[in-house]
Amino acid sequence: MTFSQLSFSGGGLDRRAHLRDEPKTLTALFENAKILPVWRGKPLVHYDQTLGWIAAEHALLDLAQQKIYFLGQTDEQAYFAADISEWEPKDEPKVVDGFFDDSAQTHPDLGSDCAFLELRGIMLTLSPLEGELAVTAKALVHWNSVSGFCSACGAAAHVQKAGWQRTCAGCGLSHFPRTDPVVIMLVTRGNQALIGRSHAWPKGMYSCLAGFIEPGETLEAAVEREVFEEAGITVEDVRYHASQPWPFPASLMFGCVARAISEKITLDPVELEDARWITKEEMMQVMAGHHPEITPARKGAIAHHLISAWLAGTY
Amino acid sequence: MTFSQLSFSGGGLDRRAHLRDEPKTLTALFENAKILPVWRGKPLVHYDQTLGWIAAEHALLDLAQQKIYFLGQTDEQAYFAADISEWEPKDEPKVVDGFFDDSAQTHPDLGSDCAFLELRGIMLTLSPLEGELAVTAKALVHWNSVSGFCSACGAAAHVQKAGWQRTCAGCGLSHFPRTDPVVIMLVTRGNQALIGRSHAWPKGMYSCLAGFIEPGETLEAAVEREVFEEAGITVEDVRYHASQPWPFPASLMFGCVARAISEKITLDPVELEDARWITKEEMMQVMAGHHPEITPARKGAIAHHLISAWLAGTY
Known part of the structure; x- marks a missing residue:
């Protein structure tokens, strides 16, 4: 596109949907995966404006409490998202003009070169692949965060398929990410x-x-x-x-x-x-x-x- | 379109979304409205293949138990949908080839010239307006039927805006029809x-x-x-x-x-x-x-x- 860059549009992520139902394979992939922490809708970002991936052994993941979702792969690299919204930061989000949150939250367990930032502020500088990974992570984290219960009967709806499905423990209804x-x-x-x-x-x-x-x-x-x-x-x-x-x-x-x-x-x-x-x-x-x-x-x-x-x- | 008819595509229904929040106006419109009963996903249909509209005073609406939703208007005619899925018919649905239900359910309070029929079976003969009304009714009835509870906290989610919104009595989250x-x-x-x-x-x-x-x-x-x-x-x-x-x-x-x-x-x-x-x-x-x-x-x-x-x- 020569006339204007369109962010988040087609990064070529291979989602490998069949792996979502193969927990053993995912567990093995997770060991060497890149994991994107998402805090209340904001991904971790380096100040050079690449995503702030962390590794499986990072202490920050204790905050995710199983809220870890499979995004897909490229060649031999696997990607996951982790919802660490439980964390209470010292710096509160700050919404400018009731519209855009331009505040940055830094976590003591992370380097000083990265922070949780609003995705719209960095969409021009992310690569197409990182753009697709970031929007997929944000969407999946959000949907899971508001889908803990079955809308049909009110019972608990448990996560399945690595974050891409939830199934009701009461009536058995399956729920899928909403777009x-x-x-x-x-x-x-x-x-x-x-x-x-x-x-x-x-x-x-x-x-x-x-x-x-x-x-x-x-x-x-x-x-x-x-x-x-x-x-x-x-x-x-x-x-x-x-x-x-x-x-x-x-x-x-x-x-x-x-x-x-x-x-x-x-x-x-x-x-x-x-x-x-x-x-x-x-x-x-x-x-x-x-x-x-x-x-x-x-x-x-x-x-x-x-x-x-x-x-x-x-x- | 000369090459092939495309059903359900643009019937020109005026949805008058602002009226969804005006219960007094809707109550007045309901008196002279055409109301489409929907039974477990199947609209009422005349055998001449027009929709089986009923009027506000019809006894069948006792089955809807408040599950009545505003579809919109054309000129001076208002349209609503009513979910009467509580009804237990004598003739059970019959799914052909695991794919299409070609059974017809007739209700004793309705004429013998109409029955509840699968919408895909009549999509070629409905007018564009009736097609749009039928798919909107079916979608709205379904969404409300599986949205009685808040997916975020599990509390009851009450219908609002004439069926176009539900709001959680617990956490206050609003939910909207899903597409x-x-x-x-x-x-x-x-x-x-x-x-x-x-x-x-x-x-x-x-x-x-x-x-x-x-x-x-x-x-x-x-x-x-x-x-x-x-x-x-x-x-x-x-x-x-x-x-x-x-x-x-x-x-x-x-x-x-x-x-x-x-x-x-x-x-x-x-x-x-x-x-x-x-x-x-x-x-x-x-x-x-x-x-x-x-x-x-x-x-x-x-x-x-x-x-x-x-x-x-x-x-």
């Missing part, structure tokens, strides 16, 4: 595109509209509904462009483009603080960081990618 | 396409390969992984084609096409009973029902649609 499909779309009308901002976003930031696909909807119907609900704009000619895993906490973003056939914006004030049409020329200013009022979606995120592709004339 | 993204793909190599069959399918039936998108994967990566896992075939040039809600029980199918860059099939015998390459000429025989061994995917399903589009030269 919520989300549409995110750049709506264009001639030389203009529709962008909006949510109430909780940093001052000045605008991005593409987005929303969850509902049961009973196609991808295309979800795009049409969300744009109409949030901005009162009618669209047609919805096209899929690219997808991006987005485990905040469990989304998969389906990046689309669509053509508006109406222009008057009617805002849903609950969903959006503002929405506006912006020309290509003005959008170039935004993306270059030179616009007086508007700042763009984060680089590496699919909204940035869709906007870059539009400016580059890709669609 | 599992699935890739289904027609893999081609020149004049040939790759099809396979699962163990539980009716004798002779072959279709496209498919599988769940895992956390941390893009759409494209999931297609590549599934085809390699199930058939040992390497693909590239994955393209999205169309999507279809598939609430059996909670999937959204993302229909893709991909180009194979290897040919030798290595079967995963757990996932598939067989996989084979088939030429366009032979596939035309299959789709016409004239092949001596192979029967095609069900009409209306996205696999049938992908194959039809390939035969029609659409990609």
Whole structure:
């Protein structure tokens, strides 16, 4: 991709799903594995912006209490994730603008060159493989952390298949990691595109509209509904462009483009603080960081990618 | 679409999500609403193959015990779904070939012209609107039926927003209807396409390969992984084609096409009973029902649609 890097998109991890049910093989692999500690959604990261892998004998893993999950392999290297959220750090997370946690938690058993950091802050610098490992680890840790009980009967649901399944000790129902499909779309009308901002976003930031696909909807119907609900704009000619895993906490973003056939914006004030049409020329200013009022979606995120592709004339 | 009808794809239902949180408005709408009874996943259907809507005062709704959910509106008509799975019928469901339930359950309080039928059996004859209403109802009823408890803490999770949310009485976590993204793909190599069959399918039936998108994967990566896992075939040039809600029980199918860059099939015998390459000429025989061994995917399903589009030269 020449127009914009899209983080977390296809690192080539070999997930080896059949090994999830082979505890002996996994135990042997674990001995020489790279293990990613995840603390309350934040992976361990070196300050050179590679992931902070630890080895099987590391004391930090005592905190994981069996919450260790198999991610997959590349050639002869196996990868696992470990949930160490039980740890109580001295430095509390700090959410900036109600949106992004830019604090760093350092653990005394780890070198001073690494800390637990929000994944969105490092997504541009991770390699594709480390990006895929990090989002898979974050998603798996989160799902297991909120799936200890059977939603159907309330009994304990025990982890199986190295973190990829939980089965109810009461009614026997099996549960699988959840992924919520989300549409995110750049709506264009001639030389203009529709962008909006949510109430909780940093001052000045605008991005593409987005929303969850509902049961009973196609991808295309979800795009049409969300744009109409949030901005009162009618669209047609919805096209899929690219997808991006987005485990905040469990989304998969389906990046689309669509053509508006109406222009008057009617805002849903609950969903959006503002929405506006912006020309290509003005959008170039935004993306270059030179616009007086508007700042763009984060680089590496699919909204940035869709906007870059539009400016580059890709669609 | 001229080449093949795709069921459940975009009926134009106005979901009016803001009304889900307005119980007074919904109570008023319910008085004149059309209500779809759903019994253990099967909607009520007239034998003329329209949905079997009932009215608010119908005695059958005593079986729903508050399990009534808002689907949306069209113009002035409101639609709801009611879960009456508590009912014990005389005629038990009968699963054919371990795959399709072709039995019909009739209830004494309903006319003899309607019965509870498997949705896949009527998907070709429902209008797009009734198709969307039926799949939305089925998905919502199922999700609520397996979500009475909080997966994070095991306490009771109470229905909110007319069936579109449940909130835990213990830890306060909110839960939302689940939709599992699935890739289904027609893999081609020149004049040939790759099809396979699962163990539980009716004798002779072959279709496209498919599988769940895992956390941390893009759409494209999931297609590549599934085809390699199930058939040992390497693909590239994955393209999205169309999507279809598939609430059996909670999937959204993302229909893709991909180009194979290897040919030798290595079967995963757990996932598939067989996989084979088939030429366009032979596939035309299959789709016409004239092949001596192979029967095609069900009409209306996205696999049938992908194959039809390939035969029609659409990609």
